[in-house]
Amino acid sequence: MSRIAFIGLGIMGSPMAGHLVRAGHEVTGFDLGEDALARLRAAGGASAGGVAEAVKGAEVVITMLPADPQVEAVLPEILGNAESGALYIDFSTITPQTSQKVAREGAARGLRVLDAPVSGGEKGAIDGVLSIMVGGAPEDFEAATPVFEAIGRTFKLVGPAGAGQYVKAANQLVVGGTYALVAEAIVLMEAAGVDAAAGLDVLAGGLAASRILDIKRESMLARDFRPGFRIDLHHKDMGIILDAARGAEVAIPMGALTAQLIAAARAQGHGGLDHSALLKVTESLSGRDS
Known part of the structure; x- marks a missing residue:
């Protein structure tokens, strides 16, 4: 099982992180809302005081954020603190251009990056049956399979970086x-x-x-x-x-x-x-x- 940093514990991210905990992963989360952090702790995960603290030592870094500005805001902290070789999965729905930028900058720091937006809404997240469309390298998609299995029912590699978007x-x-x-x-x-x-x-x-x-x-x-x-x-x-x-x-x-x-x-x-x-x-x- 993996050590996972989960950034963004909102309507979708909170149940997704909970499923990863129940699948046996060690999940440390960060969100601006204390209620969201409390839910993760109640589910058996741990909370961090910031992005940098969450991602240090993580084998998998996950973001589930509302839009491009939020993804771009946390990216420097992820790049500056994640371990080389870590797998970075962005479940956010953002522009293909931003996903491609994240992939380029992540690769330059030794990260393996996947854009993996999801469909299914809050109910799909709660039930763990999301549909996940993934852009990135085949070997990174395979490495991410245990994560996808914990939160989704359908997940497909649809092309290179940005294709998921x-x-x-x-x-x-x-x-x-x-x-x-x-x-x-x-x-x-x-x-x-x-x-x-x-x-x-x-x-x-x-x-x-x-x-x-x-x-x-x-x-x-x-x-x-x-x-x-x-x-x-x-x-x-x-x-x-x-x-x-x-x-x-x-x-x-x-x-x-x-x-x-x-x-x-x-x-x-x-x-x-x-x-x-x-x-x-x-x-x-x-x-x-x-």
Whole structure:
């Protein structure tokens, strides 16, 4: 088992670190929130007073942070204190360009770096069934397998450094578009006087089936938008998607429309809600605010 430093113990990182402890790894974590550190200690891990303290002596360094600025902020401390030969896995969703920069700078300091963004949301993290898309070297991917097995159900090497972030962009493109369409389906059925709950049950059993319908249809119907993944973060991800499409010189008209709907949700003050709150934007467009 490995000595693991885990930086970022938020909604996703906290249960992920807990799974690693239960798998037998020695986990030392750091987060700006004392409650997050207390949860890790309660799960059997240890807490550190800072990034440098956490990563010293670690065989595996993990970051699970909100966006590029946070990853770039901790990178100097990781590079300056991690052991040469350590495996650095960044589970954050950031731009491919930042992941490639982290890989270059890590390699220059003797670190083996993987970008490994995840999909599955808070429930997937809690249940240990995340889908993990990995960019990096094949031998480093193999070395990271025990970590991936502890927190995920599906994990694939999808290419070199930065490739994981491109696949995550594609994932968020599909997720955002699916939420938008499920929201429209709900508004349509309710406006027509249809039993929307029964209707979504039928949809979930046919060709329209999706993971989102499986786990979110009841909470969407109940207008329960407590965050598993916030609109603010999906708004950030849509920026990554549009930039990636521009760089690849491809058109994503549905993605651009979805980005506008998510931006509208944020502008309407829903940034702290779950991304299923796209339903509120759809209702607003039809004059059916809940």
